[in-house]
Amino acid sequence: MPDIERHIDFATAVLEATDQCMSDDKSVFIIGLGVTDPKGIFNTTIGLEAKYGSDRVMDMPVSENAMTGVMIGASLVGMRPILTHQRIDFMLLALDQVINNAAKWRYMFGGRQKVPIVIRVLVGRGWGQGAQHAQSLQSLFAHIPGLKVVMPTTPYDAKGLLISAIRDDNPVIYIDHRWLHNITGPVPEERFEVPIGKARIMREGKDLTIVAASYMSLEALRAAEVLEKYGIDAEVVDLRTLRPLDEDAIAGSVKKTGRLIAIDGSWKACSMTSEIVAIATEHAFDKLKAAPVRINYPEAPSPTTPALANLYYPKAIDIINPAFGMLGKPSKSEEEVGIVYRNPLDVPDRTFKGPF
Amino acid sequence: MSSEILKKILFTMVRIRLVQEKIAEKYPEQKMRCPVHLCIGQEAIGAGVCTAMDKDDYLFSNHRSHCHYLAKGGDLNAMIAEIYGKATGCAKGKGGSMHLVDVSANILGAVPIVGGVIPVALGAAFGTSLKKENKVTVVFFGDGASEEGVFYESLNFAALKKLPIVFVCENNFYSVYSPLSVRQPSGRDNVALARSFGIHSKKSDGNDAEGVYNAAKEAIEIARSGNGPSLLEFDTYRYREHCGPAYDDHLGYRAECEIKEWTAKCPIEIFRNKLLTDNAVGQNEIDFFVKETVLEIEKAFEFAENSPFPDSDELTKDVYA
């Protein structure tokens, strides 16, 4: 990446990508609950209505299922809708439209049509969101042929992947994690695409590969920094796209390091970690020096009480100790490795005071 | 109407208001670490409807459930402890404010996925009718929920099977910050809609507790006597922000005159004044009730604060029966 002077946060990067695509292409429009309200989907749609008018920037009825079908139909006649949901849990009402129609339309009509829609959904955690407001269902969508699924971590990728998603001729599920929104990073002002289907090496290393996505990639980086102090050189692969998955990047890194920790901020069974480990064993079996390790959420819905939620989400130490184990070192406590938490674990940063 | 019932409705409303104001007061302490959707301003609906219900009748609710839960007889200590995330909470701290439940009071659950609870409530009505039990099920939801597909599908099935259910739509004109005007065509009429399915339906003032009670009483009797479902729609207004303890009028999403108009129509003040004027209740009775209730609420918060958090092994318990 060239040196980029300008730093903006993730939310602003999303807004900028949307804005630029709307100004480039009149067929792009955005719709979703709260898109035009004073909070503007956590500041990712603020100002768009004033700029592009209420024909292209719209609120909608609380009718996720029907509205998803409506967007599919609009895309069939040449529009390029962006549909937003403030939580992935709300999108579950539209599984029929997403899986039966959006994902299949091109194939089941012999490739004659295309469905260029973006469904931008948020996932998150913390502050007692609970069983129905804090799910991370990326692997559910990554299972489906005909869908593309992206899950950016950095502001740079947030912008570049959203532009790619909007320009893509297929249905793309764009998943952003609420806890990334305030994190800043270098982002060019001009338009650019981050290719869908390409992972990125966030940090190079030779001893161990950690594959993750979205907020979990940041935990992986934190773990890698600690591991470095103990002479372990971890490589962090940030998936960026979950479907199609960058098999070459995963296999390539594992071939180099011989060790794999796969992380997915979601449940273990049939998750991204299942897929990552499968790819490593299929393509780098003879290079593996240890059994791969998977890190996921416990097999339970997300609890609201902080007492249990604090145990629910994997932390850097939960990555560090398996890494120690793979390299024949004893486990250590957070204190021993120097991890201190200055904020409660159920908020993204100190500015967060609830309720959501 | 007997003065006992009138008083019960008033005191139920007053208690609910006091509980919620206490939550609002203490929320900034950051010990209640979950979203809270207060229904300050909307108390007449829960109080009126639940007073018309029998103890054996079933209740289901949505994200804004404090009022329904308390009015139906949900345990106060367990509710506050739940919001504090404690093991003594009604859901052992696993559900928070958006998932209140008290099976012993026949409150079978409240869920914050908009509209999601409507068919589940209908299922309870279906179950009781299959079992030939003489129970009525009431489900509360908002104007936003009436836009979800399951709402119409549920009306259809309720009418098809003549199920003993009362659908109660609390129309506070907003879904979060979104007014009806960006969500529904003007003149959309839920009452006409329900009637087109052959469902008994009425719309009335949701800030008039007595009117709510009468409408609910009628609907519940229709259901109990085997004459099928009803849809009641009540207009009302949420005084505080959609989610959280504060006021959010500075955001400008609701017109000032509208806020003023509804603030002047406080359901509790109106009803209290009416009962005082009619000599159905004395000021000293009200004062005494408030005093007792304030103490009760203090104790509930003490109970919550002093209760233990759930043990770590609770994390993966209760996933399966």
Ligand SMILES: Cc1ncc(C[n+]2csc(CCOP(=O)(O)OP(=O)(O)O)c2C)c(N)n1
């Ligand atoms: C399926 C679904 N979509 C969106 C949301 C986000 N949401 C939470 S509460 C709410 C408002 C619903 O409005 P209404 O039903 O009128 O209830 P009110 O909050 O006004 O009491 C919305 C849209 C949700 N929880 N579930």
Ligand SMILES: [Mg+2]
């Ligand atoms: Mg409403």
